Amino acid sequence: MSNIKYYVEPIFKIDFFKIKCVNFKKKKLKIKKILEGYPEMPFKNFYSNRDKSQIKHDLIDIFYEEFLLVKTHYQHRPDVYNAWSVTYNKGDYHTVHNHGSTGYCGILYLDMHKDSPATNYIQPWNDDNDKTRIYCPEVEEGDIVIVPQFLYHFTEPNKIKYKKRIISFDFK
Numbered sequence: 341m342s343n344i345k346y347y348v349e350p351i352f353k354i355d356f357f358k359i360k361c362v363n364f365k366k367k368k369l370k371i372k373k374i375l376e377g378y379p380e381m382p383f384k385n386f387y388s389n390r391d392k393s394q395i396k397h398d399l400i401d402i403f404y405e406e407f408l409l410v411k412t413h414y415q416h417r418p419d420v421y422n423a424w425s426v427t428y429n430k431g432d433y434h435t436v437h438n439h440g441s442t443g444y445c446g447i448l449y450l451d452m453h454k455d456s457p458a459t460n461y462i463q464p465w466n467d468d469n470d471k472t473r474i475y476c477p478e479v480e481e482g483d484i485v486i487v488p489q490f491l492y493h494f495t496e497p498n499k500i501k502y503k504k505r506i507i508s509f510d511f512k
Contacts, residue, residue: 364482
């Protein structure tokens, strides 16, 4: 073999930002109390209060420390313009979707049994073998995950009797 020099590096990268909430049990009680004022209604294959919820300011206040980390990571105060809750009963799921072409979306896992399905993320290009790649992160109750809004994602059917409940939010 000759002395040809070469290197390989990824030319694109998508951040998957995961935060473990501090004092989650206390914060969970606060946010659930607020959510009582925004009941969820049946919506396709799950329950949600997406078009009715006004919890974005409460979310930022209660999870102040976590949003401070977001501000530090992105070097800008996140402008949360939408936040809502979603509940998945047994058999409920969410089809493939994204939240737009610019900005970020986040998920707070509010009620998450260890056997509940996590959100799956689809790589926006095929791999070297022309196959679709799906990333299914390990998450648990009290985790917040943030990805770019353009990233397609979905939730498989909830196969257990325990409800899975999340808070989803969008920000720039």
